[in-house]
């Protein structure tokens with residue numbers, strides 16, 4: 001199977017994460033022929049069977065590049081928060097600019113969420129594709145994984161953790177290590193931001209703190225959140 005790793009506007013941290021597969025990359029190379037990966041290859045070729053795309057298109061040239069990748073790949077995987085919804089650079093939208101994830105431009109077959117994405121999830125996706133099995137993103141919150149790991153909730157220590165609305169799949173790595181979840185994997189489907197905001201208010205966080213926490217990765221929900229906070 002021919003694969004390619006492609007970068008649009010971003011920090012390229014997800015490409016570096018791809019290289020962090022370490023011993024697993026050796027197994028990967030045995031099964032896959034890496035045809036296109038700017039960080040490790042001088043000569044790049046198309047088409048590919050699977051295109052892993054990080055970043056978001058920030059100009060016409062990158063929109064064209066993304067279309068070209070789509071036309072020349074059988075499966076396209078959105079890799080990381082920037083590809084998903086423009087991630088942290090997407091905060092320019094609050095200043096009236098336009099930064100959108102790649103699904104707004106082309107069809108995306110699979111999403112690897114996170115900043116950067118999870119290596120375990122990448123390996124699971126590759127295994128599913130290789131064995132013809134269905135790959136599904138988790139659709140619970142990070143709290144569900146956090147409870148299983150026996151973490152004392154950070155909200156009770158007045159640390160604003162976004163695990164209640166963030167999509168699971170990272171095994172609650174941040175809270176487990178004592179850091180708040182910033183929802184880098186975005187929101188899971190059907191999240192209830194009003195209940196979440198009510199919870200955060202009841203824990204003593206201010207409206208501004210809650211909005212700030214949503215603004216980093218949860219762009220899609222900020223307007224609704226602000227409206228609800230204003231009208232409640």
Ligand code: SF4
Nearest residue numbers: 010013080081082115
């Ligand atoms: S998702 Fe995070 S690590 Fe990946 S390219 Fe964007 S900023 Fe970098």
Ligand code: SF4
Nearest residue numbers: 143146153154161163
């Ligand atoms: S620490 Fe965060 S992820 Fe863990 S239970 Fe509390 S809010 Fe949820």
Ligand code: SF4
Nearest residue numbers: 170174181182184185
């Ligand atoms: S705990 Fe939250 S911030 Fe950390 S990797 Fe998971 S979703 Fe991202």
